[in-house]
Amino acid sequence: MISFSENHESALISYEDGQALASLRDPQGEALKWVYSLGILPTKHIVVVGLGAGFHIAALADVDPELRITVVESRESLISVFRSQFSDIENRVEVVIAHSAQELLGSLAFEEIQDNRCFVVSFRECWAAQANLFTEYFAHLTGRTLESVQYHLAEMEINLKALFLDNNKTLSVKDILPIIEASALEEREKQNFRILGELVN
Amino acid sequence: MKILVVSLLRLGDLIQQIPLIEGIQYQYPDAEIDILINKQFSHAQSLLAGRVSRVIHFDREALQKGLGEANYNIMWSHGKLKTLLADLSASNYDQVYNFTHTKLSAFLIGGIVAKKKIGLSHAQGRFQGLENPWLRYFNDQFSGQGPSLFHYVEILGKAFDLPVQKPNSLAAMPRKKRILLQCLTSDSKKNWGLDKFLGLKNEIENSLVDFKVQILGAPFERETLLEVFSEKDLLIADLAEVRALLKEFDLLVTGDTSIKHLAAQVGLPIVEIVLGASDLSKTGAFQKDSVAITAKLPCAPCVHSKPCSQSSHLCADTITVGRVFEAVWEMLSREASAVIADRDFDRMVFEKHFDRGETRTRLNLTAKLSAETIAQTVELHKMAARIERALPAPKRLTAATSLTAEMGELILCAQDILKSGQDEAGYFRSFIESLIQKYTNPLQIHTRVTKALAEVRELLRIRDELTMQLGQKISMEGEYYAKGIGQLSISGFEETREGLQRDYEDADL
Numbered sequence: 001m002i003s004f005s006e007n008h009e010s011a012l013i014s015y016e017d018g019q020a021l022a023s024l025r026d027p028q029g030e031a032l033k034w035v036y037s038l039g040i041l042p043t044k045h046i047v048v049v050g051l052g053a054g055f056h057i058a059a060l061a062d063v064d065p066e067l068r069i070t071v072v073e074s075r076e077s078l079i080s081v082f083r084s085q086f087s088d089i090e091n092r093v094e095v096v097i098a099h100s101a102q103e104l105l106g107s108l109a110f111e112e113i114q115d116n117r118c119f120v121v122s123f124r125e126c127w128a129a130q131a132n133l134f135t136e137y138f139a140h141l142t143g144r145t146l147e148s149v150q151y152h153l154a155e156m157e158i159n160l161k162a163l164f165l166d167n168n169k170t171l172s173v174k175d176i177l178p179i180i181e182a183s184a185l186e187e188r189e190k191q192n193f194r195i196l197g198e199l200v201n
Numbered sequence: 202m203k204i205l206v207v208s209l210l211r212l213g214d215l216i217q218q219i220p221l222i223e224g225i226q227y228q229y230p231d232a233e234i235d236i237l238i239n240k241q242f243s244h245a246q247s248l249l250a251g252r253v254s255r256v257i258h259f260d261r262e263a264l265q266k267g268l269g270e271a272n273y274n275i276m277w278s279h280g281k282l283k284t285l286l287a288d289l290s291a292s293n294y295d296q297v298y299n300f301t302h303t304k305l306s307a308f309l310i311g312g313i314v315a316k317k318k319i320g321l322s323h324a325q326g327r328f329q330g331l332e333n334p335w336l337r338y339f340n341d342q343f344s345g346q347g348p349s350l351f352h353y354v355e356i357l358g359k360a361f362d363l364p365v366q367k368p369n370s371l372a373a374m375p376r377k378k379r380i381l382l383q384c385l386t387s388d389s390k391k392n393w394g395l396d397k398f399l400g401l402k403n404e405i406e407n408s409l410v411d412f413k414v415q416i417l418g419a420p421f422e423r424e425t426l427l428e429v430f431s432e433k434d435l436l437i438a439d440l441a442e443v444r445a446l447l448k449e450f451d452l453l454v455t456g457d458t459s460i461k462h463l464a465a466q467v468g469l470p471i472v473e474i475v476l477g478a479s480d481l482s483k484t485g486a487f488q489k490d491s492v493a494i495t496a497k498l499p500c501a502p503c504v505h506s507k508p509c510s511q512s513s514h515l516c517a518d519t520i521t522v523g524r525v526f527e528a529v530w531e532m533l534s535r536e537a538s539a540v541i542a543d544r545d546f547d548r549m550v551f552e553k554h555f556d557r558g559e560t561r562t563r564l565n566l567t568a569k570l571s572a573e574t575i576a577q578t579v580e581l582h583k584m585a586a587r588i589e590r591a592l593p594a595p596k597r598l599t600a601a602t603s604l605t606a607e608m609g610e611l612i613l614c615a616q617d618i619l620k621s622g623q624d625e626a627g628y629f630r631s632f633i634e635s636l637i638q639k640y641t642n643p644l645q646i647h648t649r650v651t652k653a654l655a656e657v658r659e660l661l662r663i664r665d666e667l668t669m670q671l672g673q674k675i676s677m678e679g680e681y682y683a684k685g686i687g688q689l690s691i692s693g694f695e696e697t698r699e700g701l702q703r704d705y706e707d708a709d710l
Contacts, residue, residue, distance in 0.1 A: 015324070026217070042273070042277070096500075111276075117277040119274070119277075120272050138271075142271060142273065142275060144271070171275065173268055178302055187311075192286065193279070194323070195282060195305060196279060196310040197308050198303075198308060199278070
């Protein structure tokens with residue numbers, strides 16, 4: 001159950017089943033520290049898993065005004081407080097609600113995130129009871145699950161037989177290489193993957 | 202004409218490749234030359250000024266991060282790489298040279314659209330370019346475990362038919378009475394130790410009183426050097442400034458560093474202290490006036506990426522200040538030797554073989570071969586004769602019930618060659634390789650060994666020919682007779698069981 005409470009600085013802190021989704025004492029400081037820990041971001045479109053109280057999203061938006069942010073969340077009721085508390089970044093932050101992995105995989109946002117090869121970050125302090133679900137989301141969003149690999153291979157017109165890969169593990173490029181080699185993909189495209197294979201060796 | 206050079210090795214290699222780039226410039230004076238280098242060495246770009254039109258970066262670290270870190274999309278690196286390959290292809294290069302000779306570079310060149318690809322590349326599902334004997338030597342010998350007769354730059358120059366010039370030595374110039382010590386390397390296993398360098402500095406200044414010794418270091422090394430040396434002894438300079446400074450000295454004493462390769466390019470004589478993972482035959486300076494001091498230990502050279510396996514830094518401890526000083530003294534008072542070194546003679550033989558009888562190296566007819574070189578020739582002939590005798594006839598191989606029995610003597614020959622250490626140059630390399638390749642039919646072994654033996658015979662023929670040109674004679678007949686090899690009739694083997702099993706076809710071989 002989601003609830004909200006003001007801290008000593010009148011900032012609204014969200015809770016899930018009584019667990020605070022941000023630091024009560026210094027939510028801004030905690031968020032800023034998190035943003036700095038990310039280092040230089042490699043893409044201009046960033047995906048954050050978990051909206052929570054939203055301070056980390058505001059800090060992220062503040063650090064780079066050019067950044068486009070998509071937040072993936074399952075707790076819809078967090079949105080209204082986030083929008084009212086951080087109205088100045090409303091146009092820069094898209095919040096995608098997915099109640100299950102299947103819903104996420106079927107969404108247009110998922111396709112766009114994959115197509116843009118977005119950098120995905122997580123603010124685990126706000127995950128609370130959603131930790132398992134968000135871990136699954138994270139793997140899907142980074143393209144490292146069987147379903148998302150299938151999506152990328154379909155882009156290259158390769159129809160992957162699901163049994164080929166272990167659907168319980170997070171995948172890497174190394175797992176894809178044998179599929180690419182066995183495919184009818186153009187030789188030059190295969191070279192691209194062979195280079196990647198050498199880089200992970 | 203537009204040319205791309207792919208150079209994806211380390212900083213020292215990039216510096217070493219400058220004579221090759223100059224070779225391309227010489228051959229195609231109007232060409233626009235671009236170079237693809239690892240982004241981490243972008244600070245060395247200034248060294249390429251005037252030689253290349255554009256330096257393109259290969260961001261290996263970012264690509265590896267994208268592949269290894271969980272936050273990146275699994276296809277992020279793929280996208281980056283695709284963009285790079287598309288940009289390179291869009292440049293419409295007439296020629297792409299592979300100076301790197303790795304699988305990675307071969308795949309990368311395979312992914313670029315260009316009119317001509319020179320060196321190792323990958324196309325149609327296999328590696329291309331290894332039909333060139335020099336590249337094959339690079340692949341089998343230089344990149345393998347054994348020592349190489351040729352420097353990396355020489356092999357690539359020969360393989361790509363580029364005129365590669367060794368710089369004129371500064372040794373012939375008037376003495377400046379200044380010696381430079383480069384004490385630190387990029388790998389602690391390659392460091393001799395600052396205390397020892399201090400000892401060397403004192404030894405030189407005490408013995409050669411009019412010589413001044415200075416300590417070279419990069420700006421980030423200053424603090425470390427000041428722990429042992431005084432500020433007035435230091436010469437702190439970045440890579441771009443060093444090149445000009447090197448010409449102001451008579452000699453450089455260094456470990457395996459990029460500075461060593463820069464010194465080689467300006468012709469500065471070098472004393473190299475070879476430690477840790479440094480492999481002299483592969484990363485030595487490309488110049489005549491250099492001497493290397495090595496620690497002959499079973500663990501040397503060690504593996505680059507692994508820590509030292511010994512309880513102390515044994516290779517550094519073995520090399521004393523006195524030994525390095527002797528080398529410094531030798532370099533400063535050096536005269537050209539009238540004896541051709543074993544290695545140089547082997548180089549002439551292989552060069553003539555790879556270049557199909559032609560060689561650019563001029564034979565110095567006033568020089569002589571050492572007695573050891575002549576004895577080595579005799580040993581090589583003996584080995585070849587033994588192999589020829591041990592090779593079973595094709596019909597015996599096809600009829601054999603046990604291949605081990607038929608091939609046993611050949612395998613023993615190969616083992617003896619490896620154990621004897623007499624063939625560091627690799628005269629019998631193709632023979633040994635012919636025995637370890639997979640086969641589906643015993644006759645395949647015969648064909649491969651016969652082909653390898655033809656190569657061995659050709660190498661020995663060239664060796665004999667060069668010996669004759671030098672006016673020296675190999676008295677093999679006497680040697681053979683004394684040992685009972687080659688000149689005996691077939692009945693000479695009748696005393697042993699093996700001799701009885703052999704037939705005349707066998708003996709003909």
